[in-house]
Amino acid sequence: MMTASVKWVVRSGPLPGLFAAGLVAVVSACTSGPTPDQMARTTLETAPADLQLLCANEAARSAGVESSKVLPVSSRKLDAKNYQVELNAGGTPTRCIIDADGKIVSIGAA
Numbered sequence: 001m002m003t004a005s006v007k008w009v010v011r012s013g014p015l016p017g018l019f020a021a022g023l024v025a026v027v028s029a030c031t032s033g034p035t036p037d038q039m040a041r042t043t044l045e046t047a048p049a050d051l052q053l054l055c056a057n058e059a060a061r062s063a064g065v066e067s068s069k070v071l072p073v074s075s076r077k078l079d080a081k082n083y084q085v086e087l088n089a090g091g092t093p094t095r096c097i098i099d100a101d102g103k104i105v106s107i108g109a110a
Contacts, residue, residue, distance in 0.1 A: 047075035047083035055096035065090035
């Protein structure tokens with residue numbers, strides 16, 4: 001019975017480096033993230049930061065807490081002109097509806 005043996009030859013020069021670079025390219029091509037249309041930020045438009053801040057300030061005023069105690073939790077675009085901002089106002093879940101011009105449409109407990 002014959003047995004085969006494999007010998008690895010280590011060479012110097014550009015060939016091993018090219019092989020390693022090619023191997024990295026092949027392996028990295030096997031792993032991929034979600035396509036842009038499947039990413040959360042492309043499927044849900046959040047409220048701009050200035051509108052979230054306006055909501056947070058109004059929530060603090062209406063709840064009678066310091067503005068530092070109010071944090072936006074999430075936000076989303078409702079339609080062409082309005083956004084909904086979910087806030088934590090000193091431990092109380094609060095919902096703010098604000099239009100694109102910065103006018104508070106409604107604010108209250110969530």
